[in-house]
Amino acid sequence: MQIKESTEVYDVIIVGSGAGGGMATKQLADAGFKVAVVEAGPFFDPKDLEQMTQFKWPYESPRRGASKTRAFGEWDMAYGGWEIEGEPYTHAEGTKFDWFRSHMLGGRTNHWGRISLRFGPRDFKHKDVDGHGDNWPISYEDVKPYYDKVDKLIGVFGTKEGRPNDPDGFFLPPPKPRLHELFYINGARKSGVPVIPGRLSMLTKKINNERGVCFYCGQCSRACSVYADFSSGSCLIFPAQKNGGQIKIFVNSVVREVTTNEEGKATGVSYISKDDRKEYKLKGKVVVLAASACSSARILLNSKSKQHPNGLGNSSNLVGKYLHDSTGSSRVAFIPGLMNRKTSYNEDGVGGMHVYSPWWGDNSKLDFPRGYHIEISGGMSMPSYGFAYDPNEFNKFFGSKVGGYGDSLRDDVKKYYGAVVGLAGRGEGIARKDNYCEIDPTTVDKYGIPVLKFNYQWSDLEKKQAKHMQDTFEEIFHNMGGEPLGEKPGKEKDYGLLAPGRIIHEVGTTRMGNDPKTSVTNKYQQLHDVDNVFIVDAGPFVSQADKNCTWTILALSWRASDYIIKQLKQRNI
Amino acid sequence: MILGAGAGATGLIFKGCKTDEGPTVEENIATGAEEFFGRTPEELKLIEKLNAEQLFNTHEMETIAVLSTVILPPKEPHGGPIEAEVPDFIEFIAKDYPEMQDTLLGGLMWLDHTSNTTFGVEFKTATLEQQKQILDTIAFHDVEVPLEEQPMEIQFFHMMRGLTVTGYYTSKVGIADLGYKGNMPNVWDGVPEDVLEQHGVSYDPEWIAKCVDQSKRGIIAEWDEEGNLLT
Numbered sequence: 051m052q053i054k055e056s057t058e059v060y061d062v063i064i065v066g067s068g069a070g071g072g073m074a075t076k077q078l079a080d081a082g083f084k085v086a087v088v089e090a091g092p093f094f095d096p097k098d099l100e101q102m103t104q105f106k107w108p109y110e111s112p113r114r115g116a117s118k119t120r121a122f123g124e125w126d127m128a129y130g131g132w133e134i135e136g137e138p139y140t141h142a143e144g145t146k147f148d149w150f151r152s153h154m155l156g157g158r159t160n161h162w163g164r165i166s167l168r169f170g171p172r173d174f175k176h177k178d179v180d181g182h183g184d185n186w187p188i189s190y191e192d193v194k195p196y197y198d199k200v201d202k203l204i205g206v207f208g209t210k211e212g213r214p215n216d217p218d219g220f221f222l223p224p225p226k227p228r229l230h231e232l233f234y235i236n237g238a239r240k241s242g243v244p245v246i247p248g249r250l251s252m253l254t255k256k257i258n259n260e261r262g263v264c265f266y267c268g269q270c271s272r273a274c275s276v277y278a279d280f281s282s283g284s285c286l287i288f289p290a291q292k293n294g295g296q297i298k299i300f301v302n303s304v305v306r307e308v309t310t311n312e313e314g315k316a317t318g319v320s321y322i323s324k325d326d327r328k329e330y331k332l333k334g335k336v337v338v339l340a341a342s343a344c345s346s347a348r349i350l351l352n353s354k355s356k357q358h359p360n361g362l363g364n365s366s367n368l369v370g371k372y373l374h375d376s377t378g379s380s381r382v383a384f385i386p387g388l389m390n391r392k393t394s395y396n397e398d399g400v401g402g403m404h405v406y407s408p409w410w411g412d413n414s415k416l417d418f419p420r421g422y423h424i425e426i427s428g429g430m431s432m433p434s435y436g437f438a439y440d441p442n443e444f445n446k447f448f449g450s451k452v453g454g455y456g457d458s459l460r461d462d463v464k465k466y467y468g469a470v471v472g473l474a475g476r477g478e479g480i481a482r483k484d485n486y487c488e489i490d491p492t493t494v495d496k497y498g499i500p501v502l503k504f505n506y507q508w509s510d511l512e513k514k515q516a517k518h519m520q521d522t523f524e525e526i527f528h529n530m531g532g533e534p535l536g537e538k539p540g541k542e543k544d545y546g547l548l549a550p551g552r553i554i555h556e557v558g559t560t561r562m563g564n565d566p567k568t569s570v571t572n573k574y575q576q577l578h579d580v581d582n583v584f585i586v587d588a589g590p591f592v593s594q595a596d597k598n599c600t601w602t603i604l605a606l607s608w609r610a611s612d613y614i615i616k617q618l619k620q621r622n623i
Numbered sequence: 624m625i626l627g628a629g630a631g632a633t634g635l636i637f638k639g640c641k642t643d644e645g646p647t648v649e650e651n652i653a654t655g656a657e658e659f660f661g662r663t664p665e666e667l668k669l670i671e672k673l674n675a676e677q678l679f680n681t682h683e684m685e686t687i688a689v690l691s692t693v694i695l696p697p698k699e700p701h702g703g704p705i706e707a708e709v710p711d712f713i714e715f716i717a718k719d720y721p722e723m724q725d726t727l728l729g730g731l732m733w734l735d736h737t738s739n740t741t742f743g744v745e746f747k748t749a750t751l752e753q754q755k756q757i758l759d760t761i762a763f764h765d766v767e768v769p770l771e772e773q774p775m776e777i778q779f780f781h782m783m784r785g786l787t788v789t790g791y792y793t794s795k796v797g798i799a800d801l802g803y804k805g806n807m808p809n810v811w812d813g814v815p816e817d818v819l820e821q822h823g824v825s826y827d828p829e830w831i832a833k834c835v836d837q838s839k840r841g842i843i844a845e846w847d848e849e850g851n852l853l854t
Contacts (some may be wrong), residue, residue, distance in 0.1 A: 092663075103661035105806060109708075110660045112670060112715040115793065119666050129663060202846075209833045210850065220850045223835035226813035232824040247833065254835045255854075256843045263840050267807035392818050393802030399811050432806050433792045435716075439785035446766050453763040453781070455694040456700035459788060460800065467801060 053320065055331040060086040060298070061618065063319055063334035065305045065349065068157030069600050070586035070607040071340030072282030077611035078338075079295030083618065086332055087287070088300045088321055090341075091129055091153030093139040094160060096273035098470050103127060105256040105271045108434050115434035121150070123434055125272040128152035128161040136496035140503045147504035148551035149344060149486070155301060156283035157342070158554065159600070160273040163402050164280060165425070166206045166251040168197045170215030173595035180419040182511075183481045184591040187573040188566045190217065196605035204280050204604070205257045207400075208249035216408045222255045224248060225266070225402065228397050230388055230428035230471050231405045237530035243424070243522065244410050248403045251280035251601075254284040260289060268431065279401065300332070306499050307353040307362075308337050308583060310561070313502025314357030316583045322497040325379040336582045336614060336623060341605070343589040344373070344487050347559035348502050351489045361489075361578035368570050369560055370483040370488050373506060374594055376555040377422060379516040379539070379546035380474035381523040383532035384444050388428075397429050409477075409596045411518075422477025423427075424522075430468035438463045447533050470535075473526065475519035478596045479512045481558050485550070506550045516545035555599050560589035574607065574613040582623045586610050669681030673718045682747075683731050684710055689747045690734070691787040693754055698800075704787055713786050723782065730779025812837050 061083035064071050071087065079085045094101055103125040108114040117123050121131040130152040139149050152158045171190040177183055194217070201220040208221040224247035227235065235245045252264045252274075261277025261284070270279045277284040291297055302324035309317045309331060318333040339346040347370045353362035361369055409421030442462035445452045490503035520538060527534050539546035550556075563569025566578035575590045577583045586607035588599050595602075617623045651799045662670065679687065687710045697703025704710070734746040734757065742753050749757075761780040764773055770781060791797040813834075819825055845853045 101661055101663075106660055107795070107798070107806065109795055109798075111662075112674070112712065113719055114712060114716075114790065116716065117720065118719050119669065124666075125661065198850075201850075205844075207835070218850060220846045221852070222844055223833065223852065225811055226834045228824065229822060229824070229850075231812045232814070232819075232826070233822075236824065245831070255840050258843065266806060266811040267806060269806075387822060392815075392821065393804060395815055395818070396804040396807070396809050397811070397814070398805035398809075430802060430805075431805065433789075433798060433801065435793060436789055438788045438792050441784075443766070451763055452766050453784075455758060455762050455784060458694055458697065459695055459784075460698065463788065463792060464801065571651045610751060615798060 052330045053331055057335060057508050058333070060084050060318075060332065060334040062086070062336045062338055062392050062614070063088060063332055064338045064340055065154050065319060066090075066157065066340035066342065066345070066587065066588070067287060067299070068282050068340065068342065069159050069603045070588070071338070072156065072159065072286035072612050073604050073607035074338050074340060074586050074614075075295075075297060076286040076290040077608055078289040078614065079297050080293060081615045083615075084296045086298045086300060086334065088319060088332065089153075089155050089304055090304045090324075091155065091157075091301065093299070094129075094154040094273075094283060095282055095288070096127070096160065096277065097275040102275055104269050104274075104275050105267065108432070113435060116436070122161065122271060125269075126161050126271050128158060137244075137501075138493060138495065139501050140490045140493055141504035142503060143247070145505050145507050146549040147506040148549050149502070149504070150551065150554045151342070151345070155287070155299065156273075156281045157283040158594075159280065161271045162600065163425075163598070164250040164252055164270050165402065165406075165598045166249055166280070167423075167577060167597035168217045168219060168605075169193070169595045169597055169602050170217055172215045173593070173597070176420070176593060182419050183593050184563070187562055187569075192573075193602070193605050193609065196608045197601065199608060200601060200604045204251055204285050205253045205261075206249055206251045206601070207247070207254045209247045211246050213408060221249070222253065222257070225254060225400055227404045228399055228429050229391070229460075230385070230468070231403070231426060233385060233387060233530050234426050234471065234526070235405060236544075237526045238407055238424075239527050240529040241522070242410070243407050243526065245407050247605075248406050250400060250402050252400045253278045254400070257342050260292075261285070261521055264400055266396075266399055268398030268401050281608040303330070304497050304499070305341065305349055306497070307349060308339075309546045310355050310357060310362065310580070312357070314355070314580060316580055322499070324497075327497070336584065336618065338614070339583065339585045339589075340587045342587050343556050343559045343591075344502055345439060345586055346585055346589050347487060348489070352500055352558070357376075358579070363560070363570055363579045365579050366567055366570060368568070371483050371486040372558040372561050373485050373487055373504075373556060374481045374558050375550045376476065376553040376594055376598075377477040377479050377508075377512050377515055378553040379519045379547040380472060381520060381527070381534055381538070381546070382470055382472040382536075383527040383530070383534045384447065384466070384529075385469050385530050385532040386447070388471070389465055391430060391468045393467070398431070399429070403427065416518065418476035418511050418518065419480065420515065422475040422515060422519060423596055425474045425476060426471065427474070428468070428471040436549060442466070444469070444533075471530070471532065473523045475516070475523070476553060476555075476596070476598070477512075477515050477519070478594050479508065479550075481531050481561070481593050482509070489560065508544065508547060508550065509556075513544050513547055516526045516547035520545050555588075555594060557588035557591035557594050557599055560585050561592050562590040563592070575610040576613070584610055585616060656817055658782045673715060676718055678718050678724065679714055679728075679731075682745075683728070684714065686731050686734065686745075686747045687713055687783075689754070691790075693751065693758065694784050694787045695791055701796045701800035707791040709787055709790040709794075712790040716786065725768060726775065726779050726782055729775060732781065733776045733779065810837050810840070
């Protein structure tokens with residue numbers, strides 16, 4: 051089979067169209083460069099009626115919203131999941147990692163929680179504080195101008211709070227708290243846990259004439275048809291196209307490797323088309339990888355050549371190393387004070403929490419490093435498969451019988467509707483060299499590309515942090531007059547600490563640094579080994595913070611793009 | 624007064640916005656709901672495949688219909704499991720999740736066996752009193768013991784009740800019975816005053832002062848250099 055090679059030479063080839071790839075597309079196309087975007091999944095536009103799930107009722111599907119084909123329920127707008135048929139991954143014995151992939155234009159930005167937190171000054175230099183991990187080669191001051199620009203370009207609501215490690219930005223005003231959130235505010239404050247308005251990227255106010263304003267359907271996980279929340283397609287790639295950008299999008303195209311020449315410089319990429327299962331080549335002056343931390347590491351490791359026998363950019367042997375996800379542990383409770391609610395009003399709100407708790411602890415007095423934030427869920431949400439499956443299980447708290455049948459079930463369902471609150475901790479684990487992904491030469495996916503093998507274990511530090519989460523949740527629930535449900539996860543269950551990968555914040559596989567021996571990219575996310583290859587997903591993160599990673603991916607991708615523009619204009623690469 | 628349900632009275636109602644001179648949001652919703660339900664081609668194929676299969680025979684479907692109606696009797700004006708198409712939903716979901724099949728098929732056999740042994744008739748043709756007499760022996764489980772350690776017929780009833788109630792409340796009539804008011808464009812402006820009072824909470828004025836002024840939601844945001852919102 052002959053590989054089909056295009057004659058066109060692009061200025062930049064961008065692999066992946068999520069947060070990092072979308073931002074690079076926008077900046078590089080706006081700067082006048084000819085850009086090719088290579089995406090493994092289909093085209094997706096949140097306003098396409100055939101793909102749209104926003105405003106669907108559970109009864110529009112025979113499975114009533116159950117999660118059979120989509121991990122977060124069948125209206126969720128991520129094509130993919132932790133398991134994808136024909137695209138396996140493997141594990142070193144005794145280790146765990148669950149890898150969530152979403153193959154579609156915009157990637158995971160179409161369904162994500164839109165929690166848009168800046169990393170703080172301490173997050174970039176945390177080794178100086180506690181001796182764990184490594185410092186970033188850049189500081190908050192380097193990234194701040196880009197965070198500011200991202201806020202204004204994309205839009206995020208929040209409030210100025212002046213907290214030292216949760217920097218303020220250019221915020222849109224937040225929505226008012228819902229009823230269960232008022233209960234949480236009171237309960238958390240009783241325990242000295244701070245609560246502030248959420249910081250999420252939905253437009254509570256107009257930011258331009260191209261995007262709509264939030265109409266509070268609470269369905270950001272389904273992607274917004276009026277573009278009132280951030281998705282990479284609707285907010286970055288489509289506007290760049292409208293702006294006259296020279297952008298060619300290759301969908302259903304799975305990149306196999308970065309191609310290189312005799313001098314070891316990148317010449318483009320080769321990809322498999324899902325449509326005809328044939329291999330193609332694209333030529334470009336610069337290759338920007340934005341396929342997600344693990345996918346980009348996989349592409350680099352699979353890009354072996356005479357000049358790069360260990361994989362591209364891997365002279366340090368660190369590609370795939372330092373993989374880390376956020377920690378996560380959660381608990382739900384029944385809150386009697388929220389029983390017998392009036393259903394006179396619509397409280398869908400935005401698609402996420404209107405309030406949250408940023409990390410408040412003093413680690414010098416705790417037995418673990420780094421912190422976590424608390425996310426709150428609850429309310430009178432739209433029923434979906436599983437709703438009221440145990441219609442009167444809370445009767446046990448009142449000494450009355452659980453189960454039965456008949457008219458009383460209707461009363462029970464209404465009595466308890468909206469009386470459950472969930473708290474979830476999302477924290478920072480320590481980046482470690484011995485948590486990594488590598489190529490498993492024994493296994494290929496259905497496109498013939500060698501797959502990743504994961505090797506990841508949480509340490510006692512993360513487990514102790516999860517214990518702190520569980521103790522805190524229990525205390526806050528009691529302050530709210532609530533009854534925590536299920537058994538409190540103890541030591542034998544790692545305090546409910548979820549398997550790595552479950553929080554879908556994986557970062558660190560191509561970390562940045564000043565020393566080519568201890569890092570994969572420089573501080574502009576350029577491979578130390580090959581000057582015309584850049585990585586703009588979360589791979590270059592030196593450490594995750596107790597924040598979500600998307601806002602930092604966006605800021606750093608913009609920063610790296612500015613550097614690429616300068617280098618291209620000066621003909622340095 | 625905190626605006627919530629009263630928002631309509633003060634003019635804060637959602638106005639359908641025209642995007643690029645295309646259809647309004649409401650028109651899109653109507654068209655989308657009628658013509659598609661957001662499935663990928665692969666997902667549509669799976670649904671067609673499941674629909675072409677048959678799990679329960681006619682007798683079993685009739686038994687499910689009778690049983691679901693005893694579990695959740697119809698009530699005016701929002702009907703019951705039949706109006707909510709609960710039997711069809713159970714047929715589909717049991718094909719979608721094959722691990723449920725033995726419990727459901729076995730449980731239906733248990734119902735008929737018990738009814739035949741005790742009353743000499745199949746469950747579906749027994750009187751309501753006889754049906755209740757049978758169900759009373761399996762409808763209450765011991766909450767201290769994990770469900771999977773309890774007898775099959777108890778697990779069966781728990782599953783059947785769960786599917787009936789979730790099937791009803793995810794249907795059009797069930798959602799109307801519940802009173803859920805969302806899944807449509809609106810302008811959220813806080814919890815209504817009477818609801819706050821009922822639950823004994825209130826808004827902190829300092830917090831509310833920072834929240835969105837919905838009368839200015841359509842005005843393009845501008846900030847000063849320190850990030851203070853000017854508009």
